Amino acid sequence: MREAKFATKSIWAGEKDQLAFGATQVPVVHSVSFGYDDMDDWYEVAIGNKKGHIYGRNTNPTVEAFEEKIRILEGAEAATSFSTGMAAISNTLGTLLRPGDRIVSIKDTYGGTNKIFTEFLPQQNIDVMLCDTGDHEAIEQEIAKGCKVLYLESPTNPTVKITDIKRMAQAGKAVGATVVVDNTFATPVNQNPIELGVDLVIHSATKFLGGHADALGGAVCGSKELVEKVYHYREINGATLDPMAAYLLLRGMKTLHLRVEKQNKNAKEIAEYLNQFDMVEGVYYPGLESHPGHDIAKAQMKGFGGMLSFSVKGGVDTVRHLLPKLKYANRAANLGSVETIVGPARTTSHVECTPAERAAMGIPEGLIRYSAGIEDIEDLKHDLEQAFHALPENMVLQS
Ligand SMILES: *Cc1c(COP(=O)(O)O)cnc(C)c1O
Numbered sequence: 001m002r003e004a005k006f007a008t009k010s011i012w013a014g015e016k017d018q019l020a021f022g023a024t025q026v027p028v029v030h031s032v033s034f035g036y037d038d039m040d041d042w043y044e045v046a047i048g049n050k051k052g053h054i055y056g057r058n059t060n061p062t063v064e065a066f067e068e069k070i071r072i073l074e075g076a077e078a079a080t081s082f083s084t085g086m087a088a089i090s091n092t093l094g095t096l097l098r099p100g101d102r103i104v105s106i107k108d109t110y111g112g113t114n115k116i117f118t119e120f121l122p123q124q125n126i127d128v129m130l131c132d133t134g135d136h137e138a139i140e141q142e143i144a145k146g147c148k149v150l151y152l153e154s155p156t157n158p159t160v161k162i163t164d165i166k167r168m169a170q171a172g173k174a175v176g177a178t179v180v181v182d183n184t185f186a187t188p189v190n191q192n193p194i195e196l197g198v199d200l201v202i203h204s205a206t207k208f209l210g211g212h213a214d215a216l217g218g219a220v221c222g223s224k225e226l227v228e229k230v231y232h233y234r235e236i237n238g239a240t241l242d243p244m245a246a247y248l249l250l251r252g253m254k255t256l257h258l259r260v261e262k263q264n265k266n267a268k269e270i271a272e273y274l275n276q277f278d279m280v281e282g283v284y285y286p287g288l289e290s291h292p293g294h295d296i297a298k299a300q301m302k303g304f305g306g307m308l309s310f311s312v313k314g315g316v317d318t319v320r321h322l323l324p325k326l327k328y329a330n331r332a333a334n335l336g337s338v339e340t341i342v343g344p345a346r347t348t349s350h351v352e353c354t355p356a357e358r359a360a361m362g363i364p365e366g367l368i369r370y371s372a373g374i375e376d377i378e379d380l381k382h383d384l385e386q387a388f389h390a391l392p393e394n395m396v397l398q399s
Helices: 008-014 039-046 061-074 083-095 111-123 135-143 165-174 224-238 243-253 256-274 294-300 315-324 355-360 377-389 392-398
Strands: 078-082 102-106 127-131 149-153 177-181 200-204 218-222 281-285 307-312 341-344 367-371
Touching: 008 061, 061 078, 061 218, 061 243, 078 083, 078 111, 078 224, 083 111, 083 149, 083 177, 083 200, 083 218, 083 224, 083 355, 102 111, 102 135, 111 127, 127 135, 135 165, 149 165, 165 177, 200 224, 218 224, 224 256, 256 281, 256 307, 256 341, 256 377, 307 315, 315 367, 315 377
Parallel strands: 102 127, 102 149, 149 177, 177 200
Antiparallel strands: 078 218, 200 218, 281 307, 307 367, 341 367
C-alpha cells in the first residue's frame, strides 16, 4: 500500500485500534485495571501471549494510541511513553547503563539531563564524559576510547547549537555504543534521527508534540528490542503516562505539522528581524547563515525549528525592562507551545549555574530564549519593536 505523507499520518496514525462505540476519537480510558471472566484468557494476556490490557501502570488504550502515533511519525519499529520527558531520559539511561560503564555526551544538553550527568550518574559509578558541543573531532576522540552510550541533543538549549548526528552515530556504532538523541527541539517534522542512524529517539512530549502547554509527557522510539527493555524498566519503576495527558498530547499531535511549519517560519523571520536592533548583541538561530552549525543543520534538518535566542546589551537590566513589555508572549519556563514564550536563560534553562559557569558555557547574562508561537508574524514583530522602543532612555544611550 502507498505510504501516507507526514501530515496525513499525524492526523490518522495510531488511533484506529483504540476506537470504541463507533466514536471517531480515541476514548480516555481512566480505568486502572482491566477485568477477565475467562481465567485462561486473563493468563494469556498476563504472560504476553495475547493482546490486551492488565493494569494501567503497564499499558492503557489511550496511552497506546499516543505511543503508536509518535512511533509512526518517527518512523520507528517501536515506541513507549512516560509521565514526563525527564522520565523518558532517566529511564532510558537506567535501562542502558550499569556501574562501571562510560557515557559520552555534550555540555549543552537540557538542564535536567545535565543534572543526571553531573549529579546522579557519578553516584552510581558511571563515568560521564561531556564534550564541547559542536566540536566533532573532540566528541569522536572520546567515543573512540569506548562508551556504552552516546547521548546527543541537536539543536540544543538555549543557544541552538548543532551536532552532526549522522557522523556521530557512525562513530558511536563503530565502538558498539547505543546512540540516543533527544529530538524535542526539532520534532519529527524537522528531523528524523532514526534515518540518520540513531538507535533511540527521545521526546519531551510536553513541548512541541502536545503543543498547547497543558500536558506533561515523554516518549522513546527505536528498535523493538531496545524499546522493550526501556518499557520493562518503566513498567516496573512506574513513570507511566497518565491517560488524560495521553489524550491531550494525541490531540495536539494532529496539528503538529501545521504548528511546526508556522513556528519554523516565525522563528526565522524573528531571528532576521532582531538583527536590526542596536540593543541586540547576538542572534542564535540555525536557520541564519551566520550560525556556525547552519550547513550541518541544512543537511540534516527539513526545517530549522521554532527555537531561537538572542542576547541584549546591558545584560540583566535590559532583560528586566524588555520582557515585561511584550504583549504576545508568556514569560515562562516551557517552550514549543502555540503561544510565543520568552525567558532569560539565567532563569530558565541554566538557572542552576553560577554566572561564571554560564559565561564559560557561552551563555551571556542577557540571553533571552524565544520560542516562536503561531501568532501572526506582523504582530510578533510589532510587539518586539514597541518593547525595544519603550526601554528607558538611559539604558539605550549606555549601549
Ligand atoms: C523540556 C525538555 C526536557 C524535559 O522534559 P519534561 O517533559 O519537562 O520532563 C528534555 N529535553 C529537552 C530538550 C527539553 O526541552
